[in-house]
Amino acid sequence: MEPLSRSSLAENAADSIRADILAHRWAVGEKLPNEATLSTTLSVSRGTIREAVRVLVSQGYLETRQGSGTYVRSTVDATRTLGMARRAGLRDQFEARCALDVEAARLAAIRQTPAVIAELRALLAARGHSTDSDRAAFVARDIAFHKAVIAASGNRAMIEIYEFFSASIQETIEATISAEVPEPDMQAHAEIVDAIETGDPQQADAAVRRFMAPVIAALDRMLLS
Missing domain, CATH: 1.20.120.530 (GntR ligand-binding domain-like)
Incomplete structure (x- = not known):
């Protein structure tokens, strides 16, 4: 079996984080764990986490604040x-x-x-x-x-x-x-x-x-x- 590409890993990471958001693991306005923590939790690189976060920001689930971190913007399923x-x-x-x-x-x-x-x-x-x-x-x-x-x-x-x-x-x-x-x-x-x-x-x-x-x-x- 061929290893997953970086884009596929990022999609999987985004899916995992999105599932946690929709399950209300974090409330709207709450800060997500930092890249290092998410990287360890999901067993992917920090670069993959950054790509996953960018995807979720574009979908309206997250927002990034310069020098502060990443926060939950919405817990509503955007696709629905x-x-x-x-x-x-x-x-x-x-x-x-x-x-x-x-x-x-x-x-x-x-x-x-x-x-x-x-x-x-x-x-x-x-x-x-x-x-x-x-x-x-x-x-x-x-x-x-x-x-x-x-x-x-x-x-x-x-x-x-x-x-x-x-x-x-x-x-x-x-x-x-x-x-x-x-x-x-x-x-x-x-x-x-x-x-x-x-x-x-x-x-x-x-x-x-x-x-x-x-x-x-x-x-x-x-x-x-």
């Missing part, structure tokens, strides 16, 4: 905080996407034609399932389907808004094929097309809301956990 912020942002994106998709589906139901329905069904069949090994290709096909629903609204402004919003839309779609957020299945997608085909805007509205509800509910649970 960033994750929560991302989930909150993602939920906002889904709410905005839901509002846009709902109104587009309502208008599409009013203005639907056999040709439009045939195109939506063809794009849905081409979309396939999220188990596709080529994730990027799947996302592109999924976006094509949803853009077609927007286009079926016949509202040029909504089409332009959706195009402008496409990067955010793509992020929401990619998130739903992660382990954390459920991907609406083919049946949920098909129900949107079925509802549009009825010509009833209320049914189209309800189908999109059913489609989005499990995703938004999952994000709500994550934010509360």
Whole structure:
């Protein structure tokens, strides 16, 4: 087995010190043991300790005071905080996407034609399932389907808004094929097309809301956990 590199040793040391910080071994504002003590405790060089401290300073856990030492700045898990912020942002994106998709589906139901329905069904069949090994290709096909629903609204402004919003839309779609957020299945997608085909805007509205509800509910649970 090859010996660990200095960077790997520093990462391991940072992980150990971070774990102690999160376990409240030291309180906020409390001074850490000096380099020599930490070096002995973790069985690494003092240079490795300095690198580990720099990492933890950059992550907001520690602060160094010239001529005084290193102090605990925060005992909050920064990675969890960033994750929560991302989930909150993602939920906002889904709410905005839901509002846009709902109104587009309502208008599409009013203005639907056999040709439009045939195109939506063809794009849905081409979309396939999220188990596709080529994730990027799947996302592109999924976006094509949803853009077609927007286009079926016949509202040029909504089409332009959706195009402008496409990067955010793509992020929401990619998130739903992660382990954390459920991907609406083919049946949920098909129900949107079925509802549009009825010509009833209320049914189209309800189908999109059913489609989005499990995703938004999952994000709500994550934010509360």
